[in-house]
Each structure stands twice: as structure tokens, then as C-alpha cells.
Amino acid sequence: MSRVYLDWNATAPLRPEARAAMAEACDVIGNPSSVHAEGRAARMLLERSRDQIAEALGAAQADIVFTSGATEAAALALSGQGLACAGIEHDAVRAWADETLAADPSGQVSVPDPARSTLQLANSETGVIQTLPQGLAVSDLTQGFGKVPLAFDWLGVEVGFVSAHKLGGPRGVGALVLRSGVDRAAVLRGGGQESGRRAGTENLAGIAGFAAAAMAAQRDLAHGMAEKLTEMRDDLLMRLEDADGNTMFPGRESQRLPQTLSVLTPGWKGETQVMQMDLAGFAVSAGSACSSGKVRASGVLRAMGVAEADAGCALRVSFGATTTRQELDRFADAWLAARSRWQGKHGKAG
Template identity: 35%
Template sequence: MAGVYFDNNATTPLAPQVLTAMEPYLRECWGNPSSPHQYGQRARQAVEEARSQVAALLDCPAERLVFTSGGSEGNNTAILSAVLADPAKKRVVTSPVEHHCVLRRLEYLRDRGLAEVVFVPVDGQGRLDLEALARAVTPDTALVSLMAANNETGVLWPLAEIAALVRSRGALLHCDAVQLAGKVPLSLREVPVDYLTVSAHKLHGPKGVGALSVGRGAPFTPLVFGGGQESGRRAGTHNVAGIVGFGQAAALARAFLSVDGHTRLRELRDHLEDGILAGLADITIHGRQAPRLANTISLGVAGAPQEVLLAELDDRDFALSTTSACRSGSAAPSHVLAAMGVAGRYLRGTLRLSLSRMNTLEEVEAFLTVFPEAVARARRLGGTAAP
């Protein structure tokens, strides 16, 4: 068997249909969408068709979408737009388990006196404390910034309930939905979110392209100034091939959800979990008692240093990660698991397995065959005998 890829929360393989859709815009249809001639207008038409495809996945008006370079740009734009809108409102409510692009931006604003940042805690399963959230959203709150699905544990938060609470308090709501989009049905017509970010490469699209949904009446300040692209909301020549690929990926994800594809994925994930737990002792799955994405397992293996275990599995041609891809080179423990109060013996031995619709039962069975041996060796090398 060829190498097995279980790191889809970091990035997903490009779907063949996406590559096929992109190719004409890399070869012959290379016009600038801002140009008035036929080359430009053909490219413009492709961009707008893709915008409609992404809007259909999110169930929102297409004109509310701003194409970006990805989730980090979208998150930064949303936060700055809300914080700069009203100088009298400086309070931003968030959680300690957000993606680092959110946490670092808020840290920057706080350190310069531009925002007061309030953190709502999570419990041991990664569930948000909704009562603490209700107390935290005060009249001087500019923004509540909360993710929909955690990128490390896959834990889902009740977005509709959160949105209703925030709206009742008169604050703006930003949702990082990068891990949610394409994995769980979502309707922005039903859930009143002011800003929502998605990224193409998390749903079998290309890297370097995403979208920010901006609700009607939500304040907006461009992060990138320049020309009048994206109705003046995001300057820079459009990444036409990337946007076309994003549109095709969104259409494929919508079709996957329409046939309840995430149920098959959950069954595959559960089979993988059950096999891991049946074969080894002193192992835990972080967030297992909470609602989770159908594809994600955050696995704590006591006595097996994660860097050793990761290398052992890589040697056996299984690609996994420890935490968020943007932090995988850091020696620091996961801020998500630390906020959940995970015990040190599991905190230092955590792996993240994230599947996609392209993974198979054969790959899962192959992993279950080699995993006990990899854990035993990692425990020996880590100085801890197998339990």
C-alpha cells in the first residue's frame, strides 16, 4: 500500500475534478478579471460563478462573500473591521482554544491598548462554557470571536445558540469556520453570523484562497488597500485559477453533504477509534464525550513522546500530526489541550488523526495493524515501559 494520509485538518489532497476545473485558467484563460476586454470578462465570469458555488455551500447571498488568501487573512480582516468600527467599544470576547491567527491578532490589539480581550473557558471535553459567555458579553463588547469546530480536537460548538446569544446583546459575531465548512451542513440564512471565514484547501481545494462572508450591515475595513477589486473590499489581482478551484471544491463538498457523506466518514472514524482503544492501554481520546467533527481524532498516548511516535509512524508511511500544522514545529504543548486541562502524560503524547472522504477502510485497517508496534517502540525509546 502507498503512503496513508491522515492529516486532512492540516490540508486536504486536491480533488481531481478541482484540478481539471482550474487548468484552463492556468493555460489559456489567463485574463485579468478587472480588464474590460473579452479575456478579462471571461475570467470575471469564472470568478462570479465560483462565488455562487461557495455561497451555495454556505447558504448565503453571493454578494456577501469576499475572496481572500485563506482563513488567516479572513480572520484578521473580520477582527480589525469590528474593533475599528466603534472606539467606544473595545471589549472582544473569545476562547483560549482559537486558532493562533485569532489569538495573535487579539494579543497585538490588546498590547497596544486597542482592545480588552476576555477569554471564555472550556471544560475538560473542550465544550464552551455558555453561561460564562453570557456573562462576558457586555454592552461595551465590540466583537465575539469563536470558532465553529476546533482544528485539533474536532469539538463542535452550538453556533446557532451562540449567535442568538450574541445578537441579543447587540455585539458582532465572528466565526472561524475553516474546519467546519464542507464537513457539516451550514446555513448563514438561518444562523446570524456577522463574519465567517472559510478556506479552500481544507475541503479538497487549492491552497492560497479562501472567503470571508460579511453580513448585511456589518462594519468592514479592508485589510489590503489598492485597487477596487472585490467591490473595494480586498485589493489585488484575483487568483482566478485558485478561485475557480475553490468554487469546484465547494460544489463537491455540497454534493458530499447532500448524500449524508459525513455519516460514512463518522463510521470510518469510529471504527478507527474503537480499534485503537481495543488494542492498547493508557490511551485517551480528547473531547470524545462532546459533539465532534466526523473526521477528527485527538489521541493521547501516555508514555509515548509525540515526536517519537510521529516519527515511528512516518517511517511506516503514515502521515499524521500532533497539533495544528502551523504549530507542528513548536516544542510547546498544545494550547488547546492545555486549556482543556489535559493531564501531562497525555498532553506530551498527543497525535491528531484527521480523515477525509478520500480515505478508505483498507487504510484504517492498515493503521490498526502497525499502530500497537509503533506505540510500543515509542514508549521504549521514550523511557516508559508499555503498560
């Protein structure tokens, strides 16, 4: 049988709309900074894509600055700001912020000083969604954008950032989102592109693909995709749950992304599960993929109070618009069979 891809939070499959937009953009030969007709055509495509991403983000009153991805956008947002963050944040945020905020066992974070803090909208491993406080300095919107309804102009956040490949756009392109009147000094300096905030010729094909993917994701949300995926996620959870409660689902008590499920069976290493499922034809992960391919105990779960030994036993299942119920049922069958074998080998109750 064909393989099943269930690691969408690491990178989502390229949407056909994005592929088509990128192919068309590759025929636009001008540099967006050139003043001749070809350059003006490239500039027109660039600005149309910027407008489409702003529309999808609900960011009509914000500035969109294109970058090479969310990691660069995070650096641009956070460099020199001295902000506080929690241990559930992505490494790209924790590298620039002081880890002084605490997460509770449900994955929620209290922010006493929003103007001096950064807080993600949604967690890539547990799917837990945060209520962002008004006046928050910075928010990582990467996992939420295109998966849940989102309007940047209504969030009360000063600065946000997003990535194309998390919602079905190409890898290697992202954006910083700045509320009107808020600015950031360039980290990459040179030609003065992106209103002087990010030098370097813009990745026109990638940006066009990003815009097409963002618009397609918003269309899916308008047609009830979040509700459909939530039902599929909850059905999968009920299938994987065992009668004795040995298997846990971190963040279960909180509002979560519709298509993300964290599964933790103490004693059964996440790395082992990933390999077993890979051999069975399913691509899943033990956490964030942004650690150079390393499998390690989840810092997110440790920040939620999970013991380090147990934090190394988590599995993340993430899926999307083209995933079918039959594929999730096949995964559940394979995973339950593997768990049964592990329980038998280790004398665990079923």
C-alpha cells in the same frame, strides 16, 4: 506498501474537480477588473465562482470577499474589533482577540457576550463542534465547511471565514463571509478590488478551484459522506482504545467532526509518535500544522484543562472522502504495535 495520508485537517488532497477547474481558468487570460471582452470573461468566471461558494456555504444573503486564505480573512474579520476568544482557537484568531473565554474539559465554550466574541465552528485538533450563539460577532468556519452541513444564513453569525485547501481546493485562497449589512475596512489597500474590501488582482485560478471543491464537498455531504466517515472514525477509536483506559480521546464527549480523532497516551510524546508513524508510512500530526513546522504541547488541550506534559502527547488523525477502511486498519495495526513497544520499554500496562 504505499503511504497513507491522514493529515487532512492540515491540508486536504486536491480534488480532481478543483484541478480541472483551475486548469480551465488558467486559459482565461483577462484581468477581472478590465472592461474589454477578455476582462469581462474573467469577471464572469470570478462571479460565477463567488455564487457557487455562496451556494455551498448556504450564504445567499451574505457577501463573499476573496482573500489569500483563512489567516488573511481572520485578520480582516478581527482587526480592530477587540473581541474575546478561547484558548482553543487557531493562532490566526488568537493573534487578534483577547483570550478571556474558557473551554471546559469536553472542549465546549460558553460565550456570555456573543456580540463581542469570536468562536470557531469546529476545532482542527479535537474535532469538537461548538453550538454558535445567535449574534456571534465572528466565527472561524474553516474546519467545518465542507465536512458537516452548514448554512451561514441560518447560523446567526455576523462574520465568518473559510479556506479552500481544507476541503480539497488549492492552497493560497480563502474568503471572508459578511452577513448583509455588515462590513469591514480593508487591510490591504490599493486598487479597490472585492468592493473595496481587499485590494489586489484576484487569484482567478485558485478561486475557480475553491468553488469546484466546495461544490464537490457539498455533493459528498448530500450523498452521506459525513455519516460514512463518522462510522470509520468511531471504529478506529474502538481499535485504538486500551482496556486499562491509558489512552484517551480528547473531546470524545462532544459532537465532533466526522473525520477527526485526537488520541492521547500520557507519557508517549506526540512528536515521537509522528516520527514513528512517518517511518511506518503514515502521515499524521501532533496538532495544528500552522506553527512553522514546530511540534509543541497543544494549546488547545491545555485550554481544555489537560496538563502541559500530557498535552504534548497527543496525536491527531484526520482523513477524508478517499480514505479507505483498509488504510485506517493498517494505521491502527502500526500504531498499536508502536504503543505496545513503548509500553514494554517503559513498563506500562497493556
